[in-house]
Amino acid sequence: MQCGYFDSGVCRSCTAMGTSYRAQLDAKLSHLRDLLKPWPEATWLPPMPSSPSAFRNKAKMVVGGTTERPTLGILDATRHGIDLTGCGILLPGLTAAFPAIASFIGQARITPYDVPSRKGELKNVLLTESPEGAMMLRFVLRSTEPLGRIGKHLPGLLTDLPQLSVVTANLLPEHKAVLEGDEEVPLYGETLAMRLDDVVLHLRPASFFQTNTPIAVGLYRQAREWIEEVGAHNVLDLYCGVGGFALHVAAPGRRVHGIELSAAAVESARLSAAEAGLLDVTFSVGDATALEALEGLDAVIVNPPRRGLGANLCAMLDASGVETVIYSSCNATTLAADIAAMPAFRPARVRLFDMFPQTDHYEAMVLLQRR
Structure with missing residues (x-):
């Protein structure tokens, strides 16, 4: 590709x-x-x-930029955000969902975490898609501070992305190079159903499943x-x-x-x-x-x-x-x-x-x- x-x-x-x-x-x-x-x-x-191409069922996106213009992707050499929302190895359903998620970050005023200054809240966005198009969305946060605003605006996100089956906030207060923390705050739904042939697997937020x-x-x-x-x-x-x-x-x-x-x-x-x-x-x-x-x-x-x-x-x-x-x-x-x-x-x-x-x-x- x-x-x-x-x-x-x-x-x-x-x-x-x-x-x-x-x-x-x-x-x-x-x-x-x-x-x-x-x-x-x-x-x-x-x-x-x-x-x-278009094979990966999960997106692990580091958040950068600003509240109004967040980037979802990776960090550059200066530890600032590079947007990769058009990544070609991701399933098309994932890339199609990113604009609504970026808009939600602005609506809920979730400040992206800035690594050099160690300020801000939203560190990563983790998104997984099932074979039938349902999705699990996890916001990796530094603290619980944005949870009230996330809850207030969540109905709008669910309207924009009706394929969401699970939404959570994962708490990662430490400043370290990992994707997620140990504490998960459920916001909507419980499990993402993955139908494979005649078997249905249920994924919870921290569950491992092949990419x-x-x-x-x-x-x-x-x-x-x-x-x-x-x-x-x-x-x-x-x-x-x-x-x-x-x-x-x-x-x-x-x-x-x-x-x-x-x-x-x-x-x-x-x-x-x-x-x-x-x-x-x-x-x-x-x-x-x-x-x-x-x-x-x-x-x-x-x-x-x-x-x-x-x-x-x-x-x-x-x-x-x-x-x-x-x-x-x-x-x-x-x-x-x-x-x-x-x-x-x-x-x-x-x-x-x-x-x-x-x-x-x-x-x-x-x-x-x-x-």
Whole structure:
């Protein structure tokens, strides 16, 4: 894709911008093959490509400028705002919503936070869009000071953007380089429903969900296919988040349990399971790295953060009676290290999913089977 922001040097966040999409995908596949060279017996499935543009379902926009003329985008070298509301990797619904949000900032007199002077209120605007066009909007504020004005003008924003399902204020009083704080103030709605195939996931404000919805669907379909293929009856989903993998592999006669550190994500996963009438799909709050045993399981699905599974969990999986591990990874380097730490398993299938076009990042999924 062609990007005016990149060409003019205004934004260089998409590090592979200007490289043909075919070349990007080939480079990622070559990188993954190099990392997994120690296991030449694995079967490689065709990579799942993405649309190279208009794929990102969430916008994380730093707010700059003035109350009357706010910028939504990034900060320049002097820590002042650059407007990126025409960003071509965002879904069109997101970019179409920005003018109404910018207008609302002025109407509610929410002063953009100025990093050099450490004055102002509105730090970031976070916007997520579901496959059906519904949206979650979060205003990241330094304090509660603007909440009264936001509440007063919110009905007008909901009229301008009827697709809003959730609106919140997130409080980030500290001056530090993070996107959001720990406290969320609900203003409208509770969850954003994400319908993927025959599964509806519910996202709360702090819930994690992949940035590329079609690729996320591809991941879930692949996991379901592999679980069906091995005929698993008792499945554990570690780092389950809002239950994407667990809910997609659910089937009559199959017990699925998800474990996730975030209580809000587990609450969302339970809501999705209850709405779908899935009595054999359960979830609990817990730390996957603190598990003491893995018993009575046919298969384990893992989708860890970039740091990977770690030595303890790898050792537990390796020594367990589990026959199948499905490993979904956003960091192929730690994926390869974790596979090496589980010598009782062999990679049977590998597939690359291009979750992040215009960058060097990608998602990989590996079917591991006990030797």
